[in-house]
Every structure is written in structure tokens, then in C-alpha cells.
Amino acid sequence: MEFIHMFIKLTIGFILFFVLIRIIGQKIIGQYSPYHFITAIVLSELLGNSIYQREVTITEIIFAIVVWGCLLFIIEYIFQKSLTIRQKLEGNPAILIRNGQIDFEQLKKSKLNLNQLQSLLRQSETFSIREVAFAILEPNGSVSTLKKSAYQKTTLEDLNLPNQTVYLPVTIIRDGKLIKESLRELDKDEVWLYRQLDIKGIERMEKVLFAEWLEGDGLFVVEK
Known part of the structure; x- marks a missing residue:
């Protein structure tokens, strides 16, 4: 009876973990898929229980790990056999920037704000939103970017040009x-700042959602 009770708790725990991660968003799981993230958390807890809680028997720990492993195996098998279920459980890539424009609805659905978007872009070696033609949030929480043609990598050595000063966007x-x-x-x-906004045809700062200055390239503005 005790093992049946453990089986039910593990199964419910797995489902609730999965639902919680899907609600919170991909950003929490880093480079892991949702079920790999859950595995890491639960297996570490099971191992901790086996070491520090004397009332938990080795048989119970083995049973719990086996059940958990079987659940993961079943999920993996389902993912391989059904594209529809895989998309539902793991999620689809979300286009956060499309043709150089931030898609705020997708940003909101992905539980991200501008700070987090900028951080994810920097992790992919993109230090300015103005450089991005497309940015896609992958199911594992990382961001893939396609830069505008003007910002795609061409080395100065290829063009036989001298080195130039590099500025960080502010x-x-x-x-x-x-x-x-x-x-x-x-x-x-x-x-x-107001003079720069006036050049862009913006009269009030309240109309601006995001503005960034890059030396040599001027002010980049995203309006509300």
C-alpha cells in the first residue's frame, strides 16, 4: 500500500512540476527541456533523502527512482512518436523580434520583460536590439538571433580595413x-535627449518604450 501511495505522489508531482514550468515560462529552465529540469530537481532530492533521512529505506528510494525513471522514459517515448504532443508539452519557439520590431504580445506570453530580453540577446553576443532582424525564444529558454544585414559578421581583415573603436550601446x-x-x-x-527625440518626431518621452544610444550610430527608439 505504501508503494502505491508513493507511485501516486510521484506521478502527481511530475505533472504539477511540468504545468508549473509551462506557466512560469522557459526562462527559468535555462538550457534544459522541462522534463530534464524536473528530473534534476527530483532525483537530487531523492538522493538527499536516501542519505540524510534514516527512516527512508533503501527499498523505498530504489522504488521511487525506478518509478521516476519510467515516467521519464514514457515521456521521452511519447515525444519521439508524437510531434503534436511534443509541441504541446515542450512548447514552440516564440518570435520575440520580427523584422526588427519587438513583438510585445509574444514577449508578454513568454513571461519576459525588456531587461530579460536584453540579457538574453547579450548572451548570444548581440549587444543592441537595433542589430536584430529576428529573435526567437527557443523551448529550452535560449534566444536565437538573425541580425540585420548591416550587422552580420564581416571582419575588417576581410575588407583590408584598419581596426576601429568599438562602443557599447547605452x-x-x-x-x-x-x-x-x-x-x-x-x-x-x-x-x-529631448532634442534627439524631436529629431525622431517624438514630442513626449512618455511615448517611448525603449531608447538606446550608440556612439556613431545615434539614437534607436521603440515607441509604445
Whole structure:
């Protein structure tokens, strides 16, 4: 009876873990698929119980690990046999940036904000949103990018050109709010910023969702 009870708890736990991860979003699981992430958590806990809790018998631990392994095997088998179920459980890639424009609905559905999007882009060696033609959030939580043609890799050596100074993009406005530290870093003031926005045909800062300055390339603005 005890083993049946453990089997039920493990099965329910597996399902609830899976649902929770799908609700929270892919960003929490890093480079793992959802069921690999669950496996790592639960198996480590099972091993911890076997070492530190004397009342848990070796037989119970072996049974729990075997059941858990069987659940994973069944899920893996289902994934291989059914594309539809695999897409439902693992999720589909989400296009966060399409033709250079941020898809805020997809960003919201993926439980991401602009900070997190910028962080994911930097991890893929993309330091400015302006460089991106397409950005796709993969089911494992990573972001794949296709850069605009002007920013695709061509070495200076290929063109026989001298080395040039490289500048880091500075985010000035995020989620419609001014980042004053960024202005100080650039040694600029709000008058300068409003002048730059006016050049873009934007009268009020409240209309701006995201703005970024890159030396040599000017101000990049995403309006609300």
C-alpha cells in the first residue's frame, strides 16, 4: 500500500512540476527541456533523502527512482512518436523580434520583460536590439538571433580595413522611464535627449518604450 501511495505522489508531482514550468515560462529552465529540469530537481532530492533521512529505506528510494525513471522514459517515448504532443508539452519557439520590431504580445506570453530580453540577446553576443532582424525564444529558454544585414559578421581583415573603436550601446529609456544614470554616463542631459527625440518626431518621452544610444550610430527608439 505504501508503494502505491508513493507511485501516486510521484506521478502527481511530475505533472504539477511540468504545468508549473509551462506557466512560469522557459526562462527559468535555462538550457534544459522541462522534463530534464524536473528530473534534476527530483532525483537530487531523492538522493538527499536516501542519505540524510534514516527512516527512508533503501527499498523505498530504489522504488521511487525506478518509478521516476519510467515516467521519464514514457515521456521521452511519447515525444519521439508524437510531434503534436511534443509541441504541446515542450512548447514552440516564440518570435520575440520580427523584422526588427519587438513583438510585445509574444514577449508578454513568454513571461519576459525588456531587461530579460536584453540579457538574453547579450548572451548570444548581440549587444543592441537595433542589430536584430529576428529573435526567437527557443523551448529550452535560449534566444536565437538573425541580425540585420548591416550587422552580420564581416571582419575588417576581410575588407583590408584598419581596426576601429568599438562602443557599447547605452539604454536611456526602458519601459517608458528615463534612466538618469545612463545620461550621466554619456555626459548628457535631458535637454539633449529631448532634442534627439524631436529629431525622431517624438514630442513626449512618455511615448517611448525603449531608447538606446550608440556612439556613431545615434539614437534607436521603440515607441509604445
